[in-house]
Amino acid sequence: WMLKKALPIFLLVVVATACSSASTEPAGHENPERAVVSLFEAIDSGNAVGASVSVNEDSLALILGIENGLDAAAMASYLEDGVPLDLQAAYWASFAEGFVEFASRPISTLTVGESNHFTSEGIEFAGVSVTGGNGGESVVIARAVEDGSWEVDLVASLGDGFVQLLSREYDALPHDEAGDRIRTAYKEIVVPSLWAAMSEGSYGDDFTRVALALIERVGG
Numbered sequence: 680w681m682l683k684k685a686l687p688i689f690l691l692v693v694v695a696t697a698c699s700s701a702s703t704e705p706a707g708h709e710n711p712e713r714a715v716v717s718l719f720e721a722i723d724s725g726n727a728v729g730a731s732v733s734v735n736e737d738s739l740a741l742i743l744g745i746e747n748g749l750d751a752a753a754m755a756s757y758l759e760d761g762v763p764l765d766l767q768a769a770y771w772a773s774f775a776e777g778f779v780e781f782a783s784r785p786i787s788t789l790t791v792g793e794s795n796h797f798t799s800e801g802i803e804f805a806g807v808s809v810t811g812g813n814g815g816e817s818v819v820i821a822r823a824v825e826d827g828s829w830e831v832d833l834v835a836s837l838g839d840g841f842v843q844l845l846s847r848e849y850d851a852l853p854h855d856e857a858g859d860r861i862r863t864a865y866k867e868i869v870v871p872s873l874w875a876a877m878s879e880g881s882y883g884d885d886f887t888r889v890a891l892a893l894i895e896r897v898g899g
Contacts, residue, residue, distance in 0.1 A: 708733065711794040711805035711821035714829045722775050723787040727768035735822055736761060737868045738833035741861075743770065745844050755857035758864050784811070794821070799878050800871035804835065806879040818881050822872075834872035838890075839882045845869060846893045865897045 708714040714733050721729030743762055744754035778786045792808035803823035810816045820835035834841070849865055852858040873890040876882060 708829050711796075711807050711829045712791055714821050714831050715791050715807045715809065715819045718831050719787040719789065719791070722771050722778075723785045725768070725772065725775075727764055727771055730771050731764070731767055732830075734831040734833055735868070737864055738835075738872065739767075741845070741848075741864060741868065742833050742837065742841060745841070745848050751853050751855070751857040751861055755860040758860055795879075797875070797878050799875040802871050802875070804832065804875040804878070805829070806881075818879060820872075820875055820879055822875075832872050832875065834869055835875045835879075838873070838876035839886045842873070842886055842889045842893065846889055849893060849896065862897070870894050870897055 708717055718730055718733035721727075721733060737758055739762055740754060740757035743749075743766070744757055749757075775786065789809050789811040792810065794805040794807045796803060796805045798804070805821045805823075806818045807821060808816055809819055818836075820832050820838075821829045822832040822835070823829055834845070845865075849862075852861055873894055877887055877890060
């Protein structure tokens with residue numbers, strides 16, 4: 680797990696989940712702020728399904744697979760079928776515990792501010808300010824869904840802490856069906872998310888350098 684690394688980098692940021700076939704809650708939220716608030720509340724209440732419907736499912740499949748060192752076949756399976764709910768529940772429980780250790784307060788007690796909307800690669804995104812933790816102000820990036828709802832974008836939100844890992848994972852992908860499925864996810868999910876993170880402007884030159892190099896290799 681890279682939870683302890685991600686926390687100080689992002690102060691809270693969202694570690695997300697993929698929707699499970701067992702989910703009975705509606706997908707997405709009416710605005711970016713609600714998506715962030717719902718995610719934080721779900722984390723602290725141990726509601727894995729609630730967390731799942733608050734985030735982009737493909738971004739979790741990628742990040743969770745990378746964090747756990749899964750092979751391409753397993754990661755491709757997550758992209759196709761979603762992350763099993765029991766794995767999501769364990770992930771969120773670990774995140775909730777780690778955040779309290781880092782920030783000395785539950786994540787749901789943070790103050791979620793207003794959102795700043797922008798477009799990246801033809802997709803609408805929004806940076807949502809979050810304050811109240813040890814790191815001052817941070818930004819969680821949400822992505823618009825085709826039905827007009829919103830979900831937290833894990834790749835864009837974790838940006839600075841995961842771009843190197845995303846880059847190394849891409850270079851190591853096998854040339855088989857599983858590798859091709861993951862490459863498609865990079866084109867459809869990672870590239871727009873990295874552009875969004877750069878557009879939002881919270882990360883520095885090192886992030887931009889690695890992100891642009893990865894985008895070029897992916898062909899986005």
